Amino acid sequence: MNSEKIVFSFFIVLALTLNFGFFMGDIDDFTHHNIYELFVAIVVNLIAMGLKLGDRTQVGAVLLSTSLVANLQLLAAAMIWAYVTQISASGLSADNASVIISLSGGALIANVISVVMLVSETLMSRR
Amino acid sequence: MSDSSLGRVSFIVLRHMRMPIVVFVCVYAICIIGMVLAPGLPDADGQTTYMSFFHAYYFLAYTATTTGFGELPTPFSNAQRVWAVVCLYTSVITWLYVVGKIISLLRNPHLQLAFAEESFIRSVARKTNDYYLVCGFGDTGSLLLRGLTDAGLSAVVIELDDERMKALDLRDYPTRVLGLCADASEPRYLIAAGIESDKCIGVLILSNNEEANLKVAVSARILRPDLKVICRSTSVENESEILGLGGDIHVVDPFRVFASYMAMLIYNPTIQTLNEWLSGAPGARLDRNICPLKGGKWILCGHGRMGSVVYQKLSKKGIDITAVDPLVETIEGISEHAVLGRANMANLKKAGLEECVGLIAGTDNDTFNLSMIQQVGRFSPSLFTIVRQNKHSNEVLFKRTTVDFILQPSLVIARMVLFMLTAPLLRQFFKHLLGLYENSPTELADLTNRLALNIGGDAPVLKTYTLNPQQAPAVCLALAQQGSVSLALAQQGSVSLADIYRAPHARDQFLNVVPMVHRRGEEVTVLPPNELLLEVGDEVLFCIKPAVKILLEANLANEHTLGYLLTGVEPARSHFFRWWQTRSG
Structure with missing residues (x-):
């Protein structure tokens, strides 16, 4: 048992689960999606990215790039949410909601890749 | 150009x-x-x-x-x-x-030739990896190319014969082999094949034409004074001429190589079995010798250029051998141990077929060799027979006969050249084995057992690893960090030979590999001890079970895996955790 492994895997898996939780529901109905969950997902994703910095191996590099992708997508979703609710007059219509949710769906894929790599690397070392 | x-x-x-x-x-x-x-x-x-x-x-x-x-x-x-x-x-x-x-x-054939040459030159110039220039694509050349490409090396071929070039196009080598149909003894074609490029790391001259080989060797030496040259030559005069060129140059005499190979098979079967197994010969196994006999009387059919060398080698080792040859002049010097005439049953009986233990069908004619083996097989099936196969295309016929061992000169030479290129340290290993065989046979048996136990199977992988940032980045990193105390990698202080082939799932176990030779500068250690402390620039020749090659390479390349192997604790992966460790530790 290795405390580093626990913390590392915890944040990577939590990033995926929160992302999935936000993504669940009808794509154009924002009442199924909680904006606080998006906020927490972004925070956890950013922390996971921070934990991945500084690994010089190839696997480390790919893990970091998946995190970068996930953050990019989630932050884009957050920015669109901020624009439609605060600046634009249209408000949170079904069109806007579907854009936000589909962006978080993209981030979900990146997080899935991240977890798959984490698990397969652990299995490879067979310890 | x-x-x-x-x-x-x-x-x-x-x-x-x-x-x-x-x-x-x-x-x-x-x-x-x-x-x-x-x-x-x-x-x-x-x-x-x-x-x-x-x-x-x-x-x-x-x-x-x-x-x-x-x-x-x-x-x-x-x-x-x-x-x-x-x-x-x-x-x-x-x-x-x-x-x-x-x-x-x-x-127009001239135009097509010009186009082919042009595209060949451009492809060669575009090559990004190191390559060998192979002159001559006969039986030896094609077998060698198979071995080279399987070992992940790249090659460029020049061959005079149009038909052979077509054969090259049809081969399914793992990497693409560029070929040009041209006379390699014309220097401009050597230049076209990129001999002057830094990417060209050696010239292998393997054609059957003695004079052409000599000329290619001379041109290669003049064009690139530092280049490795391996040249096939059967004439003693040419050989001294070629060796006189100086530099990194080797001559392979197919007759002598083949004769010593055959002689070794008879007087030193243990080592030859090991050799066959290491070169991945199909069906070669460590647990039984190829030739189970020692001593006894042998008959050698064919006392030509190759046969006479076999005869000399064997009689020097005290093996009673009788030659059978139809030409008077070839057996002049050894008439008391020879029978004149073709190798038919009458002459073989005259040579003592009833009381002999083995027969070598070693003429340069496949038809004679085959018919001889068939006749003898009917007469005394228990006889140990070794047959020389001259043409690769006759393989089907030789495989069908009930012969005990088939030796192919082109294959023997291709293997020898391949080992010179891919595992040059192996020569030292066999030298050591020969010493062991004469002084302490039990140690040799121990080694064979170790190889059989650890690796076993057939077709092991032989690979030399140089501890440099390209092949073993993790090892170099660990060695570079010896000074700094703060990192987990450095706690051990050094990397021993045992560390790099521990099993990544449990560091008290080892991977199925055997380190055979270790070289540091001029200093060569055969069967290096596990405690040997490694340094950057060392070369280690490993014999590897094919399935674990990827794990061994991960040990050398992945700093996390190596860190675990060195300390038992996987080192921190990222900046945050390293910072955390220095705070708490």
């Missing part, structure tokens, strides 16, 4: 196209002038109209190519129609003539 070759291509094209182009231009000019001068239909004012040069050219463009859009831009007068008929026939025939010339030009 590339420029002059391109110049040659354009020269050939221009010379052949000169006449068609002149004819083409003249016919077009006459037709256009005629169309412009021919009076057309009168316009609204009753004035005769004439075609402009542009419209005349336009009309001809679609008529000459038999497209035929009709009478454009206005309907023609009868005078114009008459001239149009003349234009049609002359220009269409001219077109056919020009197209025919172009096609025959493309089929």
Whole structure:
């Protein structure tokens, strides 16, 4: 048992689960999606990215790039949410909601890749 | 070089196209002038109209190519129609003539050769990995190329024989092998094959032509004084000439190599079994010797160039051997141990077939060898038979016979050259084995057992790893961090040989590999001890079970895996955790 492994895997898996939780529901109905969950997902994703910095191996590099992708997508979703609710007059219509949710769906894929790599690397070392 | 070759291509094209182009231009000019001068239909004012040069050219463009859009831009007068008929026939025939010339030009063998050479030069220049230049693609060349490409090395081939080059195109080598059909003894083709490039790391001269080989070796040495050269040569005079060139140069005499191989098989079967197994010969196993006999009387059929070397080697080792050869002059010196005549049953019996233990069918004629083996097999099936297979194409026949061991000179030489290139340290290993065989046979048996136990199976992988940042980045990193105390990697202080082949799932176990030779500078250790402390730049030859090669390479390349192997604790992966460790620790 290795405390580093626990913390590392915890944040990577939590990033995926929160992302999935936000993504669940009808794509154009924002009442199924909680904006606080998006906020927490972004925070956890950013922390996971921070934990991945500084690994010089190839696997480390790919893990970091998946995190970068996930953050990019989630932050884009957050920015669109901020624009439609605060600046634009249209408000949170079904069109806007579907854009936000589909962006978080993209981030979900990146997080899935991240977890798959984490698990397969652990299995490879067979310890 | 590339420029002059391109110049040659354009020269050939221009010379052949000169006449068609002149004819083409003249016919077009006459037709256009005629169309412009021919009076057309009168316009609204009753004035005769004439075609402009542009419209005349336009009309001809679609008529000459038999497209035929009709009478454009206005309907023609009868005078114009008459001239149009003349234009049609002359220009269409001219077109056919020009197209025919172009096609025959493309089929010109000289032009095709020039094109092939040009594209070969360009592909060679574009090569990004190191390659060997192989001159001669015969039996030996093709076997060697198979081995080289399987080992992940790249090669460029020059071969004189057109048919052999076609064979090269049809081979399914793992990497693409570039080939040029040319005479390698002409230096310009050596340059075309990139001998002057830094990427060329060796020239392997393997053709059957003695003089050509010598010339290629000399040219290679002059063009690149530092290059590794391996040259096939059967003549003693040429050999001393080639060795006199100096530098990193080796001569492979197929007769001598093959004869010592065969002699070893008889007087030193343990080592030869190991050799066969290491080279991945099909069916070679460590747990039984190829040739289970020792001592006893042998018969050697064929006492030519190769047979005489076999005879000398074996009789020097005290093995009772009788030669059978139809030529008087070849057995002159050894007439008391020889029978004159062809190797038929009568002569073999005269040579003592009843009381002998083994027979070598070693003539340079596959038909004789095969029929001899068939006859002897019927007479005494228990006899141990070794047969020499000269032509690779006869493989099917040799496989069907009940012979105990087939030796192929081209295969033996290809293997030897391959080992010289991929595992040069192996030579030291076998030298050591020969010493062991004479002094302490039990140690040799221990080694064989160790290899059988750890690796076993057939076709092991032999690979030399150099501890440099390319092949073993993690090891270099660990060694570079010896000074800094803060990192987990450095706690051990050093990396021993055992550390790099521990099992990544449990560090007290080891991978299925055997380190065979270790080299640091000039200092060579055969079967290095596990406690040996490694340094950057060391070379280690490993014998590896194929399935674990990837794990061994991960040990060398992945700092996390190596960190675990060194300390038992996987080092922190990222900046945050390293910072955390220094805070808490």
